[in-house]
Each structure stands twice: as C-alpha cells, then as structure tokens.
Amino acid sequence: MRVSEVVTQEEWLAARRALLEREKELTRLRDAVAAERRSLPMVEVTADYVFDGTGGPARLADLFEGRRQLLVYHFMFEPAWDAGCPSCTFIIDNVGHQSHLHARDTTLALVSRAPLARLEAYRRRMGWDDITWYSSGKSSFNLDYGVTIDATHRSYNFRDRSGEDGWVGWSGDMPGVSAFLRADDRIYHTYSAYERGVEPLMGTYVWLDLTALGRQEDWEQPPGNGDGNGMSWLHRHDEYPEPSPRS
Secondary structure, three states: OOOOOOOOHHHHHHHHHHHHHHHHHHHHHHHHHHHHHHOOOOEEOOOOOEEEEOOEEEEHHHHOOOOOEEEEEEOOOOOOOOOOOHHHHHHHHOOOOHHHHHOOOEEEEEEEOOOHHHHHHHHHHHOOOOOEEEEOOOOOHHHHOOOEEEOOEOEEOOEEOOOOOOOOOOOEEOOEEEEEEEEOOEEEEEEEEEHHHHHHHOHHHHHHOOOOOOOOOOOOOOOOOOOOOOOOOOOOOOOOOOOOOOO
16 A cells, blocks of 8 residues: 655645645636536437336436436446446446436436346346436437447547547447437437546545545556556445455
8 A cells, every 4th residue: 555655734734735726726627617518509309219118118308207407327238238337337326316406407317228127127226216217229329329339330429439448349338428408399419428428427436536545446646556457346336245354
C-alpha cells in the first residue's frame, strides 16, 4: 500500500486549500459542460418501437409513464445470458429513490435485449423493487441507439469505433444512457453517452474518489494501491466473497 507523506496540520491545510482551487475549477467546468448538454439540439423520434413490459407491449411514449422526460439506461443483458452485466448492475445499485427523479417530471427505465422473464428474474434477485425494465429484443431500438454492435452497425453518429480502445472488434451489447423529451405528443432524443460517459452514474466511485486509497485500480495515479485492471474487483452485490475477520 502506498502511504502519502505525513505532515503537520498547517502543511496539510495549505495543500488542501491548493487542491480546493482545482476542485472549484472542476465544479465550474462541470456546470459549463452541463449547460452545453442542455443546449444540444434535439432529434424527433419517428420510429415506432415496441417493447415487452410487465403490463404487456409498450411503445416509447409509454416508458415516460406520463412524465415529460425519460432516461433510458441501456443495460447490457444479451438474450442468451442468464444474468446481467456486473458493471451495469453496479450502476443500477447506485440509483437513488425514484421519487427524486419523479419530482422533476423524469422517469428512469432500463432497456435490454434479453427476454422479459429473464429481466424480471434478475430484477427480483437484485432487489430493485422500484425499477422498471423493458425488453427491446423484438425491435431495432438497441441498434438504433448504438448499444448493440454487429457487422452492419459499427458506429453511432459521433462514435467511430475504428482504431479506438478495447471495444474494437466488439460484437454484442454495450453500456449507455439516453435521454428523451416529450412535448406536444412528440418525442425527441436529446442526449446519449457511452462507456466512461456513464461513469458519473457510479455513485460508489464518487465516494471512493474521496478516500486516500481511491478506487484501488491499477490505472490510478499515484500508483501503488491498485490490485487489478479497471473494474476487475467488481462483483454483483450478492457474489462478493465473505470478508475476512478484522482484528
């Protein structure tokens, strides 16, 4: 384990104040980027997507549940899988009480290609009682929004997969989030993010980033506290080994 330098309280306070200036810069930049995100142009959704839901067939308008905004988390759960992606599971474990989103006229829904019966079984296993999940397996929704990649769908608008990171040559589902707005009985696609673009949804990481040891992943700087690449430590919350007794 890497241990930081030990200093006096006065020296620590000086270093902390210097870091605070950087944190304020980051806050201002985050606010500015969020403003640009809200100012993005929109695209009207004209495709007639039909999903499988617990109440039967549902169209995209039904996913709003009467609210003005819809957030779709594209959960990686391919049709042949028996369980959902651990990383996507990690994200949904970090979702707060739905009432807070509802108070801002916004609905959150999960969408995956797996059959509804498997999605519902996994939802019950994870204890996500207030999460609504739909199967998109009978529609082109996943392909159209860039979260299922095949030989004929290698990129989605701004994402050119050629010559890039570990997703090169990938065929299958990818993580992502998309936002939609409903106005005058029309639906508009306003935003999508993929890969590390969904990292702000991982609340546990936000907490770990406040600690001296951080996420304890090999890529972090300064080095010395990692025990594996990326999210190699991550398990579904009911699959972690029993912790060792503490003295």
